[in-house]
Each structure stands twice: as C-alpha cells, then as structure tokens.
Amino acid sequence: xxxxxSTATRLAATALLVGLAAVACSGRxxxxxxxxxxTAPIPAVTTTPMASPTMTVAPTDSAVPSDSPAGIxxxxxxxxxDSDLSGIQNLLNGVNSQLSGNDPxxxxxx
Amino acid sequence: MKTRITSLLAGLALGSxxxxxxxxxxxxxxxxxxxxxxxxxxxxxAAARNDKTIxxxxxxxxxxxxxxxxxxxxxSGKITASKTLTTSDAAALKSEIDSTRSGLxxxxxxxxxxxxxxxxxxxxxxxxxxxxxxLLVGPKVHLVIGADTVLAAQAKFAKINTNLAARIATLKAxxxxxxxxxxxxxxxxxxxxxxxxxxxxxxxxxxPLTVAQYNGGTAGPILxxxxxxxxxxxxxxxxxxxxxxxxxxxxxALK
Numbered sequence: 001x002x003x004x005x006s007t008a009t010r011l012a013a014t015a016l017l018v019g020l021a022a023v024a025c026s027g028r029x030x031x032x033x034x035x036x037x038x039t040a041p042i043p044a045v046t047t048t049p050m051a052s053p054t055m056t057v058a059p060t061d062s063a064v065p066s067d068s069p070a071g072i073x074x075x076x077x078x079x080x081x082d083s084d085l086s087g088i089q090n091l092l093n094g095v096n097s098q099l100s101g102n103d104p105x106x107x108x109x110x
Numbered sequence: 111m112k113t114r115i116t117s118l119l120a121g122l123a124l125g126s127x128x129x130x131x132x133x134x135x136x137x138x139x140x141x142x143x144x145x146x147x148x149x150x151x152x153x154x155x156a157a158a159r160n161d162k163t164i165x166x167x168x169x170x171x172x173x174x175x176x177x178x179x180x181x182x183x184x185x186s187g188k189i190t191a192s193k194t195l196t197t198s199d200a201a202a203l204k205s206e207i208d209s210t211r212s213g214l215x216x217x218x219x220x221x222x223x224x225x226x227x228x229x230x231x232x233x234x235x236x237x238x239x240x241x242x243x244x245l246l247v248g249p250k251v252h253l254v255i256g257a258d259t260v261l262a263a264q265a266k267f268a269k270i271n272t273n274l275a276a277r278i279a280t281l282k283a284x285x286x287x288x289x290x291x292x293x294x295x296x297x298x299x300x301x302x303x304x305x306x307x308x309x310x311x312x313x314x315x316x317x318p319l320t321v322a323q324y325n326g327g328t329a330g331p332i333l334x335x336x337x338x339x340x341x342x343x344x345x346x347x348x349x350x351x352x353x354x355x356x357x358x359x360x361x362x363a364l365k
Contacts, residue, residue: 080273081270081358084266084269084273085351085354087266088263088270088347088351088354089351091194091259091260091262091266091347092263092344092347094194094256094259095256095259095263095340095343095344095347096344098252098253098255098256098259098340099337099340099344101188102249102340110238110243110244
C-alpha cells in the first residue's frame with residue numbers, strides 16, 4: 001500500500017513538473033496539447049486512495065494554459081485612441097512651452 | 111573584504127558628491143550662457159560704467175550683441191525643430207531672424223570702427239531700440255509656433271472625433287444610451303473650434319509687426335492680446351482633451 005502511495009505521489013509530482021515545464025517552454029497552442037498528453041495517465045491513479053492530490057494537480061494544469069494567452073493578448077491590441085490623446089497632450093505641452101518662452105522677463109529683456 | 115567594501119562605499123560617496131557639485135555648477139552657469147542670460151554682460155556693464163573708456167564701452171556693446179546672437183540662434187533652432195509651424199510662417203520667422211542678425215552684424219562692425227565715446231554710446235542704444243530681439247522678435251516666434259501648434263491639434267482632434275463618433279454609432283445601433291458620450295463629444299468639438307478660432311488669427315496679427323511699431327507703442331498691445339488669445343486657446347484645448355477622455359470613459363461603461 002505504502003509502495004502504491006509513494007508511486008502515486010511520484011507520478012503526481014512528475015505530472016506536475018512536466019506540466020509546469022510544458023507551460024513555461026511551449027507556445028500558446030502547443031502548451032495545451034502537451035498538457036493533454038502528460039496529464040492523461042493521472043486519471044488511472046485517481047482510483048487509488050491518494051486520489052485527492054492528483055485531483056488538485058489536474059485543475060491547476062488546465063487552468064494555466066487557458067489563463068496565460070488572455071494575459072498575453074490583452075496588451076497586444078492597444079486602443080489607437082490612446083496614441084491620439086497622448087499626441088494631443090504633447091501638443092499642449094508644446095503650447096505651454098511657447099507661452100513660458102514668450103515672457104520677455106524670462107528671455108532676458110532688452 | 112571589509113576594506114574593499116569600505117573603499118567601494120567611499121568611492122561611491124565621492125562619485126555622488128562630484129555629480130552633485132557638477133549639477134550645481136551646471137545649474138549656476140546655464141542661465142548665463144543661454145539666451146536668457148540677462149546677467150551675461152553684467153561685468154562688462156560695470157566696467158563700462160567705472161572705467162568710462164571707449165574700450166570698455168565697446169566690450170559691453172559686443173557682449174550685448176553676442177547675447178542677442180545667442181538668442182537668435184536659439185530661436186532659429188526652435189523654428190527648425192518645430193513640427194507644427196506652417197511652411198510660410200516658418201519662412202517668415204526665419205527671414206525676420208536673418209535680417210535681425212544681419213543688422214546686428216553691421217552694427218557690431220560700426221561699433222568696432224567708432225573712435226569716440228559719444229558715438230559708441232549712441233550705437234549701444236541701437237542694439238536694443240533698432241532690433242527688439244527680446245521684446246518683439248522672440249515673442250513673435252513663440253506666439254506663432256504656439257498658434258500653429260493649436261491648429262495642428264485641431265487636425266488631431268478631427269481624427270479623434272471620427273473615432274469616437276464611430277464608436278457612439280456602433281453602440282447606439284446596439285440599443286445603448288449614448289446621450290452622455292455624445293454630449294462629451296459635442297463639448298470636445300466646441301472647445302476645439304473655440305481654440306482654433308482664437309489661435310488662427312495670431313500669425314497674421316503678429317508677423318507683420320515692426321520695430322518701429324513697437325517703439326511707437328502700437329505693437330505691444332497686439333502682442334499682449336495675442337498672448338492672451340493663445341492662453342485661452344490652450345485652455346480650450348485642455349477642455350477638449352478632458353471631454354475626449356470623458357467620452358471614451360462613457361463609451362467603455364456602455365460595453
């Protein structure tokens with residue numbers, strides 16, 4: 001029994017490590033594919049009394065690839081309005097600069 | 111090891127103090143070497159007052175002329191660097207700077223050739239009165255660049271208007287209440303129109319002003335009025351920018 005438990009624990013730990021490595025190393029699409037392959041043996045282990053550790057591993061693995069593409073995609077599509085508004089702010093700064101330079105007192109005087 | 115760390119810390123402290131000292135020197139020297147350095151000729155002015163020699167007077171005159179050359183160079187640089195000046199306004203300003211520089215160069219040659227103190231004194235008066243680098247040429251450059259910048263902003267706001275109007279139309283078609291966003295957009299456009307209305311006439315008002323008009327007292331009020339208009343136009347642009355942001359925020363809330 002102890003031997004079975006330790007095998008199950010080792011299997012779970014290996015699955016976790018492989019899963020994390022796949023997420024870290026692969027692209028968006030490949031990561032999901034790798035997860036499916038590495039987590040496949042885990043359901044077979046869930047029949048043992050040590051099922052709960054493996055159950056906690058599986059959701060974690062599946063959650064990581066689905067979250068990361070969203071996190072990467074968000075800043076990839078900036079609102080074009082942002083650059084236009086920023087350009088206006090720059091022009092405003094330019095007008096302010098001319099107004100402060102226009103003061104004869106600040107320019108040295110005749 | 112402890113010694114090495116101590117040496118390192120001492121080195122860092124020395125380096126930091128040198129940086130601060132250098133910054134202090136730069137800060138103290140910068141105004142004197144720049145075009146705004148009214149005090150650049152203070153020593154020469156004091157020498158001319160105390161020595162009362164033609165040499166001292168000429169040195170003071172040359173210093174004041176060189177100070178104006180530095181200012182004209184800086185103004186010329188601003189014209190070249192401006193991305194918003196229209197071609198015709200830039201050409202008019204460059205022409206004015208060139209003629210001012212040319213006149214001062216001639217005056218400098220005249221001063222160098224003078225042989226009497228009264229003649230040099232009369233020439234020194236001309237440095238300011240015949241060219242008005244600080245009271246007329248400088249303000250012209252700044253006011254015209256500022257006005258053209260406001261007009262450049264108007265073109266950018268037109269693009270923003272197109273963008274926001276399209277978003278409003280899309281959400282309206284989807285059955286959303288876009289009343290608030292539309293009000294913000296209308297306010298933005300009204301502020302932009304007001305700003306352009308104030309800035310648009312400025313180049314035409316200030317570019318033709320002459321030194322004679324300044325000395326006669328008629329150019330000063332026009333410059334003052336143009337500056338007030340530019341300040342108002344700037345404030346309108348600020349309002350327009352705030353309204354554009356408010357419109358976008360209102361549209362985001364509808365999604």
